[in-house]
Amino acid sequence: MSAPGQEHEHVSVERAAVEGACSECGESQLRRYPVLSEGGWYRVVKCESCLHSESREPDPVGPVVLASVVLV
Amino acid sequence: MTEAIVSEPNLRDLTEEEFVERYGAGRFTCGVLANRGRYVAEHICTDLLHRAFSPIITFSQDFVGAIVGPPEQDYPLAAVNKGNVIFLGSLSTGVRNTVWEYGIERLEPGDLLICNDPFRVGNHVNDMCFIRPVFHAGEIVSFVVIRAHQLDIGGTVPGGFSLMKKNVYENGLVLGPQLIFHRDEPVKELMRTILDNTRFGETLLPDFHTIRSCCALGERLVQDSIERYGIEAYKGAIRYNTDASAASMRAAIASLPDGVYEGEDKVDSDGVDAEQEYRVHVSLTKRGERLEVDLSGSSPQSRTSLNATALDAQTAVALAVKLVLDPFSPFTSGIYRDIDVLVPTGSVIGAGPPAAVMFYFEIQSVLINAILRALEAPLGERAVAGAYGSTNLHTGEGLNPDGTPWFSAAELEAQYGAWGATDAGDGNNHSGLATLNMIMPSVEEIEPRVPAIILHREYLPDTAGAGTHRGGAGLMKQSLFLSDGDHYLVPLHFRSASGSGVYDGGDGRAGGSWFFEDESSDATTPVSEFRIPDPDDFDGSAVVSGVVDPSSGRLDPEGEFAFFGRHPIWSERRGSVLRWITNGGGGWGDPLKRDPEAVKRDVRDEYVSIDGARDDYGVVVSGDPDEDPEGLEVDLEATARCRREKSAERAPGQNVEGGR
Numbered sequence A: 001m002s003a004p005g006q007e008h009e010h011v012s013v014e015r016a017a018v019e020g021a022c023s024e025c026g027e028s029q030l031r032r033y034p035v036l037s038e039g040g041w042y043r044v045v046k047c048e049s050c051l052h053s054e055s056r057e058p059d060p061v062g063p064v065v066l067a068s069v070v071l072v
Numbered sequence B: 001m002t003e004a005i006v007s008e009p010n011l012r013d014l015t016e017e018e019f020v021e022r023y024g025a026g027r028f029t030c031g032v033l034a035n036r037g038r039y040v041a042e043h044i045c046t047d048l049l050h051r052a053f054s055p056i057i058t059f060s061q062d063f064v065g066a067i068v069g070p071p072e073q074d075y076p077l078a079a080v081n082k083g084n085v086i087f088l089g090s091l092s093t094g095v096r097n098t099v100w101e102y103g104i105e106r107l108e109p110g111d112l113l114i115c116n117d118p119f120r121v122g123n124h125v126n127d128m129c130f131i132r133p134v135f136h137a138g139e140i141v142s143f144v145v146i147r148a149h150q151l152d153i154g155g156t157v158p159g160g161f162s163l164m165k166k167n168v169y170e171n172g173l174v175l176g177p178q179l180i181f182h183r184d185e186p187v188k189e190l191m192r193t194i195l196d197n198t199r200f201g202e203t204l205l206p207d208f209h210t211i212r213s214c215c216a217l218g219e220r221l222v223q224d225s226i227e228r229y230g231i232e233a234y235k236g237a238i239r240y241n242t243d244a245s246a247a248s249m250r251a252a253i254a255s256l257p258d259g260v261y262e263g264e265d266k267v268d269s270d271g272v273d274a275e276q277e278y279r280v281h282v283s284l285t286k287r288g289e290r291l292e293v294d295l296s297g298s299s300p301q302s303r304t305s306l307n308a309t310a311l312d313a314q315t316a317v318a319l320a321v322k323l324v325l326d327p328f329s330p331f332t333s334g335i336y337r338d339i340d341v342l343v344p345t346g347s348v349i350g351a352g353p354p355a356a357v358m359f360y361f362e363i364q365s366v367l368i369n370a371i372l373r374a375l376e377a378p379l380g381e382r383a384v385a386g387a388y389g390s391t392n393l394h395t396g397e398g399l400n401p402d403g404t405p406w407f408s409a410a411e412l413e414a415q416y417g418a419w420g421a422t423d424a425g426d427g428n429n430h431s432g433l434a435t436l437n438m439i440m441p442s443v444e445e446i447e448p449r450v451p452a453i454i455l456h457r458e459y460l461p462d463t464a465g466a467g468t469h470r471g472g473a474g475l476m477k478q479s480l481f482l483s484d485g486d487h488y489l490v491p492l493h494f495r496s497a498s499g500s501g502v503y504d505g506g507d508g509r510a511g512g513s514w515f516f517e518d519e520s521s522d523a524t525t526p527v528s529e530f531r532i533p534d535p536d537d538f539d540g541s542a543v544v545s546g547v548v549d550p551s552s553g554r555l556d557p558e559g560e561f562a563f564f565g566r567h568p569i570w571s572e573r574r575g576s577v578l579r580w581i582t583n584g585g586g587g588w589g590d591p592l593k594r595d596p597e598a599v600k601r602d603v604r605d606e607y608v609s610i611d612g613a614r615d616d617y618g619v620v621v622s623g624d625p626d627e628d629p630e631g632l633e634v635d636l637e638a639t640a641r642c643r644r645e646k647s648a649e650r651a652p653g654q655n656v657e658g659g660r
């Protein structure tokens, strides 16, 4: 569990840089991060400039780790 | 596996042949079947409404019924009833997760699968998700789903609405995917687990049986649809239905100018201390037909049960975006097709275990407000002003004079309140939050069960945000308790105004909460002798929450914030009175442009005082709203002069008066 929040503390989604250019607009601003959309969680590689998705891998449970994961 | 990303045709451009090729039936048949899906969802909910015992189901209507499509279509949310929309956004993913984890190959006809884990299915542990597979020719072709709030699911406080629960262990029983009925017979091991760990089993148990039979009815009705129209048409209509709402949302997104729009709103506290406010920050990036909603910059998950999961964040995004951009299309999972939501794990809007998730709807409410604020500028005159902000939940328990226990949850707070104004007109005065279209239980239903008398529900003048269209008015509500009691109070948005004005409208006034204790009363004092405070009387009150003048207890924007959490439990004597004043809704448009006749009507109806008419609207009204309400008059000449002066007083670019 996170430490108690302080006045200006905040949490953010990390966007990891990915090599290459967008196949739609050509900009070299690809990033990888998790999103929720139709169909649940995905790990996407998207263009920051035009929001085109280069890839979308379904990720059923997403980034949340359940306590009962020890069973799996 | 990587999904192919293909652009979709415009449904309206398809020829009839192309449509039949794509959906296995014609437009007319698909339309009939889509409507029939909504009818099935409505029918099973009417059945539940009539037969449930739990007051939160049958009076407050805290449930929803839905049809989820087949696994090969990835469990789309195909049809819902006009129920509590707070459940809609996570139904597709919740059912997919539950069936996937349980194992679809293990499901048999007559099975009823449940899950209530917020991290798997969204919402909170009280909100049990019931899932019945629909079989056709040995294959699962749909799921009939009821998501219904259970009156109790264990945990530290009856009903569960305590903010002070610190982790999942205190929060209530967590049930992963498992069967509660197998082949239409109860699974007694699970029933015992639930009934041995929860309160009010005499209500829960018959409701479980009722919900099973409602889902069975839904299955028969779906099978009837398939018999009439064929399985290909049935499945095709589900695809059509989700494609149609995806197309509607896509067009709505496209109508917004490209750009990055940011907004935020805060919850007053998580109940531990007054220092830490909890922020939800939103950044909406819109490019063409695509929308990305990033909640980065939000506060960490709270120390108490003030948390929402990522699935609740996704629901709130859908409801907010739908509210402002696409309010008329049916809600299906297709609306998410062009919307990606980024939720920081470990945040108050994307909590993870072992954080307690109970008051997720409060976090959703500030997220919706943050989105309305972010979209104010790009929407222009289509912007929607903010609402009352918090359900202010109350739970009370104690002993009646005859020694029997009493209990009340989500009935005696100010759960309903003002909405913001829009281009269509003034804001409603008394509705649920945008996430919570429930029904307020009636006084006649509450008072026979709970030792309390609801004394007042009345609107207060000059609380609504001023505007060409006025926000909804703040509500003063008072209840008198006829028994000693322990009260759990969760007012979460009195520190700042929630009803933000838009398009030059003013903000609604922030409200508060008070307890009045009658120190002269005892167990034998007749009810007629209790002190009943007049609405304008604050003497001797304990301020539960609100920004007040500490010497008088009256609301004062320059005053000090009274922190409700200084008493985790408010123990009050027989004869005490609980008062709420809800936040006013935001105004839409310049108040100096409001029709003077509408302002006069507001003075007659006591939404606006004569002083407020002049100060906030520049409208000069004369007469006596108390003694001669129909004799009020507008002085048009003085009004024109007053409005000219007020316009001239505004510095260039300055926003209007009326709360800002």
Ligand SMILES: [Zn+2]
Binding pocket: A022, A023, A024, A025, A026, A027, A047, A048, A049, A050, A051, A052
């Ligand atoms: Zn691009």
